Amino acid sequence: MVNTNVRTLLSADEIAARTRELGAQITKEYAGRRLVLVCVLKGSFVFTADLMRHIDLPLRVEFLGVRSYGEGTSSTGVVQITQDLNQPIEGDDVLIVEDIVDTGLTISHLLQLLRTRMPSSIKVCSLLHKPARSRVEVPIHFLGFTIEDKFVVGYGLDWAERYRNLPFIGVVEAQ
Ligand SMILES: O=P(O)(O)OC[C@H]1O[C@H](OP(=O)(O)OP(=O)(O)O)[C@H](O)[C@@H]1O
Ligand code: HPA
Numbered sequence: 224m225v226n227t228n229v230r231t232l233l234s235a236d237e238i239a240a241r242t243r244e245l246g247a248q249i250t251k252e253y254a255g256r257r258l259v260l261v262c263v264l265k266g267s268f269v270f271t272a273d274l275m276r277h278i279d280l281p282l283r284v285e286f287l288g289v290r291s292y293g294e295g296t297s298s299t300g301v302v303q304i305t306q307d308l309n310q311p312i313e314g315d316d317v318l319i320v321e322d323i324v325d326t327g328l329t330i331s332h333l334l335q336l337l338r339t340r341m342p343s344s345i346k347v348c349s350l351l352h353k354p355a356r357s358r359v360e361v362p363i364h365f366l367g368f369t370i371e372d373k374f375v376v377g378y379g380l381d382w383a384e385r386y387r388n389l390p391f392i393g394v395v396e397a398q
């Protein structure tokens with residue numbers, strides 16, 4: 224296998240089981256509301272695709288492109304919008320879906336940006352949280368897993384655009 228240098232941290236089965244639980248929780252909380260999932264590209268597209276299929280509600284899904292990590296493993300500190308939403312979210316119950324909250328800078332920036340568009344409510348769902356790196360306190364209303372201070376890849380997460388296609392989440396080991 225080509226990706227043998229990646230040590231598994233969370234298996235595909237563990238991710239699937241937790242995603243199912245999060246979907247059930249979200250289904251309960253948003254019953255009768257105008258749920259819009261905002262998928263934060265690129266990293267969150269795999270998680271969003273799985274999560275939305277465990278939410279039993281008539282939701283909408285919108286996409287927002289954001290980038291602050293370049294080729295390296297630490298945030299540049301500059302959160303760049305690479306693709307804006309193409310629908311208004313005024314009056315909607317927005318749930319931002321992230322793959323990871325690391326420094327918190329991306330989510331903090333997105334909460335500020337999207338609040339100006341007058342949604343009825345705005346919350347955050349993240350598959351992963353890496354508290355050791357936190358630079359700004361951000362709310363995570365629905366969380367998959369808390370992870371250690373390692374740069375992780377797979378299940379949508381990249382290192383210099385590689386590894387997004389791994390079905391599990393892991394840590395790249397020195398070869
Ligand atoms: O909490 P933070 O330190 O801000 O890090 C989290 C963000 O960083 C990654 O995106 P990235 O900039 O790598 O873009 P990508 O999703 O296209 O890979 C990740 O997908 C989150 O959106
Ligand atoms: O650990 C990480 N892996 C991949 N992308 C990321 N963006 C923030 N943290 C990470």
Ligand SMILES: [Mg+2]
Pocket residue numbers: 266292380381382
């Ligand atoms: Mg990235």
